[in-house]
Amino acid sequence: MxxxxxxxxxxxxxxxxxxxxxxxxxxxxxxxxxxxxxxxxxxAGIYNPFTGRKMVMTWMAEQLFPYLLKFYKDMEAELGIRLLYNIPMYRPFLSLEEHNEWSIRLYEDSYSQFIERILSPQEALIQVVNPMGGMMLKMSGYVDIxxxxxxxxxxxxxxxxxxxxxxxxxxxxxxxxxxxxxxxxxxxxxxxxxxxxxxxxxxxxxxLNLVKGEILELELQEPLTYIVNRGVFVLPITKSYCRVGSTFDNQDLSWEVTGRAKTQLLHKLDKLIRIPYRVIGHSAGVRPASxxxxxxxxxxxxxxxxxxxxxxxxxxxxxxxxxxxxxxxxxxxxxxxxxxxxxxxxxxxxxxxx
Ligand SMILES: Cc1cc2nc3c(=O)[nH]c(=O)nc-3n(C[C@H](O)[C@H](O)[C@H](O)COP(=O)(O)OP(=O)(O)OC[C@H]3O[C@@H](n4cnc5c(N)ncnc54)[C@H](O)[C@@H]3O)c2cc1C
Incomplete structure (x- = not known):
C-alpha cells in the first residue's frame, strides 16, 4: 500500500x-x-491539572500530565523548537473555608503532586486581588500550539x-x-x-457540542511570572504581553469577536489583577467539544x-x-x-x- x-x-x-x-x-x-x-x-494552549469553578481534578490527570510533559519535551528535541512553557498557576481563594479545605488536601498524595504551596492571607500576592490567600499549582503551563x-x-x-x-x-x-x-x-x-x-x-x-470562546491580548505594565486563574485566566507570554480568556458560548457559534465577550473578560480581569494594562488584541474560535x-x-x-x-x-x-x-x-x-x-x-x- x-x-x-x-x-x-x-x-x-x-x-x-x-x-x-x-x-x-x-x-x-x-x-x-x-x-x-x-x-x-x-x-491559549494551557494545561492545568484542575478544572472548572470547583477545581475538580482534571479527568485522568495522573496519567495525562506526566505523559504530556515528556511528550512535548521529546517533540521539542526532535523538531528543534520550543513548545512547552512550564509556568506555575496561582488561584486566589475566595474564603477562609476554601483556604482550609485546600490546606488539608495538600496532604493527600493525589493532590499534593500538583500543588506547589498554599499561601495564607498574610502571604497574599501584591499583583493579584487575593485577600484570602491562594494556592500555587505546579505541572501547569502552556504549549505554543x-x-x-x-x-x-x-x-x-x-x-x-x-x-x-x-x-x-x-x-x-x-x-x-x-x-x-x-x-x-x-x-x-x-x-x-x-x-x-x-x-x-x-x-x-x-x-459535537461546539462552544465558542474569545481571548484578549494585553500589554502589561509590569511582568507577571505565573498564570493567574479564577473566573478568567491571565497567561503571561513575555514580560509585557499576556493573553486573557476565555468565554464560553454555545449559542453564537460564529468565529467573530464580540464587544459583549470583551466586556465580560475585562470585568472579570479587573476583579483579579492589580497590574495596569492595555488591550492590544482580541480573537475568537470554536471548541470541538463532545x-x-x-x-x-x-x-x-x-x-x-x-x-x-x-x-x-x-x-x-x-x-x-x-x-x-x-x-x-x-x-x-x-x-x-x-x-x-x-x-x-x-x-x-x-x-x-x-
Ligand atoms: C478560545 C479558546 C481557548 C482555548 N484554550 C485552550 C487551552 O488553553 N488549552 C487547551 O488544551 N485547549 C484550549 N482550547 C481548545 C483547543 O483549541 C482544541 O481542543 C483543539 O485545538 C482542537 O484541535 P483540532 O485539531 O481538533 O481542531 P482545529 O484546530 O480546528 O483543526 C481542525 C483542522 O482541520 C482542517 N480541516 C477541516 N476540514 C477539512 C477538510 N475538509 N479538508 C482539509 N482540512 C480540513 C482545518 O483546516 C483545521 O486546520 C481553546 C479553544 C478556544 C476556541
Whole structure:
C-alpha cells in the first residue's frame, strides 16, 4: 500500500496524531486546508491539572500530565523548537473555608503532586486581588500550539507527506480494506477536522457540542511570572504581553469577536489583577467539544478503513498526546480503547439515523 494513513485536518489533533504515527514508522499523508478556521490557533494552549469553578481534578490527570510533559519535551528535541512553557498557576481563594479545605488536601498524595504551596492571607500576592490567600499549582503551563503546528507542517513537508488543500469527501472511494483518493491509496483515513466535523457525513452523527470562546491580548505594565486563574485566566507570554480568556458560548457559534465577550473578560480581569494594562488584541474560535466532554476516537461502525480523532473540547493540549498513542496501539496492535473515549459509545446514534 502506498500510504498507511491519510489524515484530514492538521490542527492540534491531526498534528499530534500524524506525528505520533510517523514516529511509530508508519507512512502518513496529511491534508489540511489553510483557508478553514482552526480552533488550535486561537487556543491559549494551557494545561492545568484542575478544572472548572470547583477545581475538580482534571479527568485522568495522573496519567495525562506526566505523559504530556515528556511528550512535548521529546517533540521539542526532535523538531528543534520550543513548545512547552512550564509556568506555575496561582488561584486566589475566595474564603477562609476554601483556604482550609485546600490546606488539608495538600496532604493527600493525589493532590499534593500538583500543588506547589498554599499561601495564607498574610502571604497574599501584591499583583493579584487575593485577600484570602491562594494556592500555587505546579505541572501547569502552556504549549505554543502555533509553533507546534508550523513545526509539524515542516516535518511533514520534509517527508513529502503534506497536501495543503481542502479534502473533498465525495471523491473518497471506500474499499473493504483500504481507501483511494485522487489516485493515492491508504490502509485507513482518520478525520481530525475539529469543529468542521459536522460537515463530514461519515461522522456527523457523533454529538459535537461546539462552544465558542474569545481571548484578549494585553500589554502589561509590569511582568507577571505565573498564570493567574479564577473566573478568567491571565497567561503571561513575555514580560509585557499576556493573553486573557476565555468565554464560553454555545449559542453564537460564529468565529467573530464580540464587544459583549470583551466586556465580560475585562470585568472579570479587573476583579483579579492589580497590574495596569492595555488591550492590544482580541480573537475568537470554536471548541470541538463532545456532549459528554470526552474525545471521539475510533473506527466507523460500518466502514473499517474510516476513523476519527476529535472532540478534544477545552483540553486539546492535555488529551491529544496520551490518546494519540492509545489510538495508535488500538489501530496497530489491537489494544482496546477505554470506553469513555471509544466512539462505540455512540454507535446507537448511527444506527438510529437509518
Ligand atoms: C478560545 C479558546 C481557548 C482555548 N484554550 C485552550 C487551552 O488553553 N488549552 C487547551 O488544551 N485547549 C484550549 N482550547 C481548545 C483547543 O483549541 C482544541 O481542543 C483543539 O485545538 C482542537 O484541535 P483540532 O485539531 O481538533 O481542531 P482545529 O484546530 O480546528 O483543526 C481542525 C483542522 O482541520 C482542517 N480541516 C477541516 N476540514 C477539512 C477538510 N475538509 N479538508 C482539509 N482540512 C480540513 C482545518 O483546516 C483545521 O486546520 C481553546 C479553544 C478556544 C476556541
Amino acid at each position: 502506498e500510504w498507511d494513513y491519510f489524515i484530514v485536518g492538521q490542527g492540534l489533533a491531526g498534528s499530534i496524531l500524524s506525528y505520533n504515527l510517523i514516529r511509530n514508522d508508519l507512512k502518513v499523508l496529511v491534508f489540511d486546508d489553510p483557508a478553514l478556521p482552526k480552533s488550535s490557533t486561537v487556543a 502555533g509553533a507546534l503546528i508550523r513545526g509539524v507542517t515542516d516535518f511533514l513537508e520534509q517527508r513529502k507527506a503534506f497536501c495543503s488543500e481542502r479534502f473533498s469527501y465525495h471523491k473518497l472511494q471506500i474499499l473493504k480494506d483500504h481507501v483511494q483518493y485522487n489516485g493515492h491509496s491508504a490502509r485507513k483515513i482518520i478525520f481530525c477536522e475539529g469543529p468542521s466535523m459536522s460537515g463530514n457525513n461519515f461522522f456527523s452523527w457523533l454529538p 456532549l459528554d466532554r470526552r474525545p471521539f476516537i475510533g473506527l466507523h461502525p460500518e466502514h473499517e478503513p474510516l476513523g476519527v480523532f476529535n472532540g478534544l473540547g477545552t483540553k486539546g493540549v492535555s488529551l491529544s498526546p496520551y490518546f494519540a498513542q492509545e489510538f495508535f496501539e488500538f489501530l496497530e496492535q489491537g489494544k482496546p480503547l477505554i470506553k469513555h473515549v471509544a466512539i462505540s459509545r455512540y454507535f446507537s446514534l448511527y444506527y438510529n439515523k437509518f
